[in-house]
Amino acid sequence: MIELNQVNKIFSAKKRSVHALNDVSLHVKKGEIYGVIGYSGAGKSTLIRCVNMLERPTEGSIRVNGVEMTKLAAPKLREARKNIGMIFQGFNLLKTATVYENIAIPLKLTGVPKSEIDRRVKKYLDVVGLEEKADSYPAQLSGGQKQRVAIARALSHEPEVLLSDEATSALDPETTEAILELLLKINQEFGITILLITHEMHVIQKICDRVAVMENGKVIEEGRVIDIFSKAAHETTKKFMNSLFPEDIPEEVLMSLHQQGPIIRLAFVGQSTGKPALAEVAKRFDVYTNIMSGNIVQLKNEPYGRMIVHLQGSVEQTEAAIAFLVEEGVYVERVDGP
Structure with a gap:
């Protein structure tokens, strides 16, 4: 057109x-x-x-x-x-x-x-x-x-x-x-x-x-x-x-946390916004999940959510947790890591 x-x-x-x-x-x-x-x-x-x-x-x-x-x-x-x-x-x-x-x-x-x-x-x-x-x-x-x-x-x-x-x-x-x-x-x-x-x-x-x-x-x-x-x-x-999903996390906090496990950005699209993915992670793997920021907005045709999460645990367990999130249809991007 x-x-x-x-x-x-x-x-x-x-x-x-x-x-x-x-x-x-x-x-x-x-x-x-x-x-x-x-x-x-x-x-x-x-x-x-x-x-x-x-x-x-x-x-x-x-x-x-x-x-x-x-x-x-x-x-x-x-x-x-x-x-x-x-x-x-x-x-x-x-x-x-x-x-x-x-x-x-x-x-x-x-x-x-x-x-x-x-x-x-x-x-x-x-x-x-x-x-x-x-x-x-x-x-x-x-x-x-x-x-x-x-x-x-x-x-x-x-x-x-x-x-x-x-x-x-x-x-x-x-x-x-x-x-x-x-x-x-x-x-x-x-x-x-x-x-x-x-x-x-x-x-x-x-x-x-x-x-x-x-x-x-x-x-x-x-x-x-x-x-x-x-x-x-x-x-x-x-x-x-960032105007919709503020991520103003102090640098000192990031530096302190990344020594204990990866910090990841998660994006949930459509039906995946309603899945208790992080709850499943806590059940399945020996990791602690700390939500640092997050929000869900309604796009024209579907909901979209984003959050910053710190995973605390061993390298083996945190990597397995990240792989599980990807399998569940969650977009995963490393913000920082060990």
């Missing part, structure tokens, strides 16, 4: 060049929710703006639903953009227009008949749960309600692709949850492909099927969310993971 191949974007400013995107290639499948995460300056905003040509790439190919966006002249580009909705962090609502008008005016400007405008406005206000706010003005709405209006406006063009540019970063945690649930509903009910960018790992965890991690204009890690959670390889990815 969305294909980026070897995309580069170079900005020139004050006699120097900034390489905002560096040989970026991504393939977003039809009907999935694909997340791009990175810290400020990683290039993710430039990337998403290149998809609908708000920023034109310096080099590379961008195809949306089979259409090569970089080759389109202005009239054809305007037509192609009707198939690509976009929601922003700042809502971008007209302050002097009602909720109804904020959705209707863009439709009118693109030549949609009046009767069809009325149908779409009412339909998508109902989808986002704001049908009773049709005559309200943006100043009378909460931040979450404003974002719902922006989502209804994007949906009113009935696109196949929805781009989300940090849509929840200005919202409080409870409202963020509600907006994420709404995006999930839209994806499931309408089959709309969603490409979103964020700096919050919680957003990726909650609704995404696959994720790309960006740093300095490059994609440094990419794959299914469950795989990235289980086998994060890059240090930046591990930092994002």
